[in-house]
Amino acid sequence: MNCRKIIIALSEYLDGALDPxxxxxxxxxxxxxxxxxxxxxxxRHTIEIYCKSTPAPLPxxxxxxxxxxxxxxxxA
Amino acid sequence: xxxxxxxxxxxxxPRPSTVVADDEGTLVAAAKQGDMAAFETLVGRYExxxxxxxxxxxxxxxxAEDVMQEAFLKSFQHLAEFQGNxxxxxWLVRIAVNQALMKLRxxxxxxxxxxxxxxxxxxxxxxxxxxxxxxxxxRYEQTELGDILSAAIADLEPGFRIVFQLRDIEELSTEETAxxxxxxxxxxxxxxxxxxxKLRQKLNRHFRKEEVx
Numbered sequence: 001m002n003c004r005k006i007i008i009a010l011s012e013y014l015d016g017a018l019d020p021x022x023x024x025x026x027x028x029x030x031x032x033x034x035x036x037x038x039x040x041x042x043x044r045h046t047i048e049i050y051c052k053s054t055p056a057p058l059p060x061x062x063x064x065x066x067x068x069x070x071x072x073x074x075x076a
Numbered sequence: 077x078x079x080x081x082x083x084x085x086x087x088x089x090p091r092p093s094t095v096v097a098d099d100e101g102t103l104v105a106a107a108k109q110g111d112m113a114a115f116e117t118l119v120g121r122y123e124x125x126x127x128x129x130x131x132x133x134x135x136x137x138x139x140a141e142d143v144m145q146e147a148f149l150k151s152f153q154h155l156a157e158f159q160g161n162x163x164x165x166x167w168l169v170r171i172a173v174n175q176a177l178m179k180l181r182x183x184x185x186x187x188x189x190x191x192x193x194x195x196x197x198x199x200x201x202x203x204x205x206x207x208x209x210x211x212x213x214x215r216y217e218q219t220e221l222g223d224i225l226s227a228a229i230a231d232l233e234p235g236f237r238i239v240f241q242l243r244d245i246e247e248l249s250t251e252e253t254a255x256x257x258x259x260x261x262x263x264x265x266x267x268x269x270x271x272x273x274k275l276r277q278k279l280n281r282h283f284r285k286e287e288v289x
Contacts, residue, residue, distance in 0.1 A: 007200050011269040035205045039276070042208050042283070046276045047244050049213050053225055055128040062141055066123060067116065069145050074112065074152055 001029040006036045014044050104164050108155050115155075119148050122165060125246070126172050132229060132241050133176035134183075143179055147172035162252070169246050170256045173238070177257075180234070200273060204280050212283035228278040232271055239264055240271035 006029055012018050013026055030037050058066070106114035126147055130140035151158075151168050158167055213221055229237055242253040243264070254264045 004201065007202070007273070008269075011265060011272060014272075035202075038205045038207055039202050042206075042280065043272050043276045045208060045212070045283075046272060046279055049279070050225060050229070050240075050245050050275070051247070053222065053245070055124040056222060058123055058127055062127070062137075063123065065141065066145055066148070067119070070116070070119065070148055070152070071112075073149055074115075 001025045003029075003033060003036055006030070006033075007039070010040065010043060013040070014047065100164050101160070104155070104158065104160070107152065108158075115152055118164070122168060123148075125165075126168065129169065129172055129241060129246060130176050132226075132245075133173065133234075133238055134179050135230060136183075139176075139179045139183070143172060143175045146175045150175070166246075166248060166252060169242070169248065170252075173242065173256050177238075200270070202273060202277065204277065204284075206280060206284040208280075208283040209285050216282070224279070224282050228275055231278060232274055236267050236271035236274060239267040240275065243268050244272070 006013075006026060009018060009022065009026060013023065018026070030040060100118070103114045103118050107118060123144065127140055127144050130143035130147070131137060134140055134143060147168065150171050154171075158164065216224065229240065232240065238257065239253060239259075242248045242256060243250065248256065250261055250264050250268070253259075253268075254261045257264070259267075
């Protein structure tokens with residue numbers, strides 16, 4: 001296992017989609033390689049920040065137009 | 077400066093769905109019977125997320141508004157075809173994605189293709205590797221953080237942006253994302269990895285410890 005292979009397997013590692021042998025070999029590498037650890041941690045954090053992010057409220061006029069359009073077209 | 081930290085092997089947390097409420101099935105069943113109030117409850121529940129999805133894909137508020145209206149309209153008109161094999165929200169997202177992609181292809185027929193070649197090889201290796209600390213997002217006000225996240229994702233190429241949006245924000249599976257976009261599963265995985273790495277790199281400018289005053 002080397003740094004390049006860690007990066008290639010990064011997504012599936014973070015998604016918990018790797019087979020146990022590969023997962024273990026990645027973790028052995030991470031225990032020794034600070035740079036890879038930081039990449040794994042910050043990529044995980046990136047995903048979590050976006051996943052947790054709350055969409056902004058719709059502008060009132062946009063929302064009104066949506067509901068007006070739906071009522072008009074669905075009740076026609 | 078760097079603080080080495082290794083999460084335990086089982087620390088990769090499963091990400092519980094944040095988009096489905098318990099009464100969704102009841103509301104969908106009522107809407108199928110023509111209950112407009114039930115449908116409007118579903119609209120109210122998902123309108124923000126569908127608007128953000130459409131805006132992230134089209135990069136235009138006007139187009140996003142059109143996409144959102146058409147997506148809800150079509151979902152109601154085709155509700156009888158929804159068999160409940162997936163979550164209603166997933167089904168709605170797929171309708172919205174179709175509408176948004178149609179809008180994008182109409183607007184930029186020669187520029188936009190999900191199938192375009194993506195770079196491979198050396199571009200994957202991160203150039204900047206720095207510690208962010210435990211909660212770097214707490215350093216920013218909510219609005220400012222929202223602006224940072226929006227700008228970073230807007231800066232991605234469409235083929236990366238849309239895959240990331242569906243997989244990591246809308247929480248579709250890899251297979252659902254592939255089906256929604258007409259891509260192969262390996263193509264989705266490849267784009268997702270690159271999108272995640274590119275976003276990490278963009279956020280690094282804001283979240284690295286050196287940015288703390």
